[in-house]
Amino acid sequence: MRIELRVNGRAYPLDVEPWEILLYVLRDRLRLTGTKYGCGDGECGACTVLLDGKPMNACLILACQAEGAEVLTVEGLVSAGGGLHRVQQAFADLGAVQCGYCTPGFIVSAKALLDQIPRPTRQQVKQGLAGNLCRCTGYKKIFEAVEAAILEGAR
Amino acid sequence: MGRLEYVRPAGLAPALDLLARHGGRTTIIAGGTDLLVQRDLRKVEGYLLDVGSIRELRGIAEEDGQIVIGASVTHAEVEASPLIRRHAPTLAAACAEVGGEQIQNRGTIGGNLANASPAADSVPPLYTLRARVILGSREGWREVPIPEFFLGPGRTVRRPTELVTAVRFPKAILRIAFFLKLGQRSAQTIAKASVALAAAVDSAGHLRDVRVSLGSVGPTVIDARGTAAFLEGKAPTKEVILEAGRILQGEARPIDDIRSTQEYRRELVRALLFKGFLPYLRG
Numbered sequence: 001m002r003i004e005l006r007v008n009g010r011a012y013p014l015d016v017e018p019w020e021i022l023l024y025v026l027r028d029r030l031r032l033t034g035t036k037y038g039c040g041d042g043e044c045g046a047c048t049v050l051l052d053g054k055p056m057n058a059c060l061i062l063a064c065q066a067e068g069a070e071v072l073t074v075e076g077l078v079s080a081g082g083g084l085h086r087v088q089q090a091f092a093d094l095g096a097v098q099c100g101y102c103t104p105g106f107i108v109s110a111k112a113l114l115d116q117i118p119r120p121t122r123q124q125v126k127q128g129l130a131g132n133l134c135r136c137t138g139y140k141k142i143f144e145a146v147e148a149a150i151l152e153g154a155r
Numbered sequence: 156m157g158r159l160e161y162v163r164p165a166g167l168a169p170a171l172d173l174l175a176r177h178g179g180r181t182t183i184i185a186g187g188t189d190l191l192v193q194r195d196l197r198k199v200e201g202y203l204l205d206v207g208s209i210r211e212l213r214g215i216a217e218e219d220g221q222i223v224i225g226a227s228v229t230h231a232e233v234e235a236s237p238l239i240r241r242h243a244p245t246l247a248a249a250c251a252e253v254g255g256e257q258i259q260n261r262g263t264i265g266g267n268l269a270n271a272s273p274a275a276d277s278v279p280p281l282y283t284l285r286a287r288v289i290l291g292s293r294e295g296w297r298e299v300p301i302p303e304f305f306l307g308p309g310r311t312v313r314r315p316t317e318l319v320t321a322v323r324f325p326k327a328i329l330r331i332a333f334f335l336k337l338g339q340r341s342a343q344t345i346a347k348a349s350v351a352l353a354a355a356v357d358s359a360g361h362l363r364d365v366r367v368s369l370g371s372v373g374p375t376v377i378d379a380r381g382t383a384a385f386l387e388g389k390a391p392t393k394e395v396i397l398e399a400g401r402i403l404q405g406e407a408r409p410i411d412d413i414r415s416t417q418e419y420r421r422e423l424v425r426a427l428l429f430k431g432f433l434p435y436l437r438g
Contacts, residue, residue, distance in 0.1 A: 001161065017159075018160065018161035045255065055260060056260050056261050062187065064161050065163070065187065109257070130255040131255020131342065131343060
C-alpha cells in the first residue's frame with residue numbers, strides 16, 4: 001500500500017506492507033539508524049521516537065499507522081547548522097553514555113519530557129524516563145545530564 | 156502468504172459495517188502494544204481494522220451524571236484528563252502505571268479491556284467505579300457491567316461483529332480510593348497483584364458503599380464482595396483493616412507463574428490493602 005511518512009520534517013512516499021513495523025522502515029528503508037532495536041516488544045525504549053511530540057516505541061507501531069503524524073527521530077534533533085540539541089550536548093558533556101545503545105532512546109524521551117515539563121524535579125525525570133532502560137550506567141549520569149539540559153534551556 | 160488489508164476509518168459506521176460483514180476474519184488494532192507483541196501480522200489474513208482514529212471513540216465526556224471514556228482514548232490521555240483526575244483518580248493512577256510513557260501514549264482503554272489480561276491495570280479501578288462496557292455493532296448497542304465482560308484470560312463477551320466503543324461509570328463521591336500494584340520493577344512491569352478500593356464515608360466516619368477488586372490473582376479481575384461486605388458500615392481502624400485483609404486473602408485465587416507464587420500473592424494482597432488504608436486509619 002502506498003503511504004506517505006513525514007519524518008524529521010521531510011515527506012517520504014513509500015510502498016509498504018500492512019505488517020511492516022515503523023522501526024524497520026526507519027532503519028532499513030529510510031536509513032535513519034539512530035533509532036535502535038533493543039527488545040522488539042516495547043519494554044526497553046531503545047526505539048523511542050516522537051509522533052506529534054509524544055514518545056512512543058517504534059517497534060510497536062505499524063508504518064501505516066504513522067501516516068498522518070509528524071515523526072521525529074534522534075537524527076531530527078540536530079539543527080540545520082549541525083548543532084546538537086541541548087539534551088544531546090548535556091549527555092556528551094557529562095559522560096552520560098557508556099555503550100551508547102540506549103542513548104538515542106533516552107535523548108528522544110528526555111527531549112519530549114522537557115518540552116512537556118520545562119523544569120522537572122528529579123522524581124519527574126525518573127518517571128518521565130521510566131520507559132527507557134540502561135544496562136551500563138546505573139542511570140545517575142543520565143538524570144544529571146537531563147538536569148543539566150534544564151539549566152541550559154533556562155539560560 | 157495470505158493477504159492482509161489495513162483499514163483505518165475515521166468514522167464508526169464503516170468500522171461496524173466491516174465487522175458485520177467480515178468480523179470473523181478481522182483483527183482489530185488500536186495502540187498495538189498488546190497485539191504486536193502477541194501476533195506476527197505477516198501470518199494474519201483478512202482485514203486489519205485500525206480503530207485508533209475513529210472519531211466517536213476519541214474523547215472523554217460527562218453525560219447525565221456519568222463519565223464516558225471512548226475506547227480509543229489512550230492511557231496517557233486518561234491520566235491527564237482533569238475530569239478523570241477529579242472523578243476517578245484511581246483510574247488516572249492506574250493508567251500512569253501501565254508500562255511507561257511510550258506505552259501510555261499508544262495503549263488505549265478499549266484495548267486494555269478487549270485484550271482482557273487478568274493483570275490489566277485499568278480494570279480493578281473500573282470495577283470499583285461500577286463501570287459498564289459499551290459494545291457497538293451494526294445491529295445496535297449493548298452495555299455490559301464490567302464484571303460480566305470478562306470470561307477468562309484473554310476472553311471477553313465481545314462477539315466478532317462487535318467493537319468495544321466506550322466505558323462509562325457514574326460520578327460518585329468516593330472519599331477513600333486507592334489503587335496499588337506491586338511488580339518486579341517500579342515501572343514497565345506487570346502486576347504480581349493489585350488492589351483497588353473505593354468507598355464513601357458517612358458522618359460517623361464509617362465506610363459506606365465499599366467496592367474492592369483484585370487484579371492479577373485470578374483468571375479475571377475479582378470483585379471482592381466478601382471484603383466489601385465486611386467493611387461496610389465499619390470504621391477504618393487497624394483491627395478492621397487487618398481482618399479485612401484476611402478475608403481478602405481468601406477471595407484471591409492466585410496461581411504460581413513466572414511473576415510470583417500463590418503464597419506470596421496471598422500475602423501481597425493483604426499488605427496492599429493495609430498500605431492503601433494507611434492514610435485513612437483511625438483510632
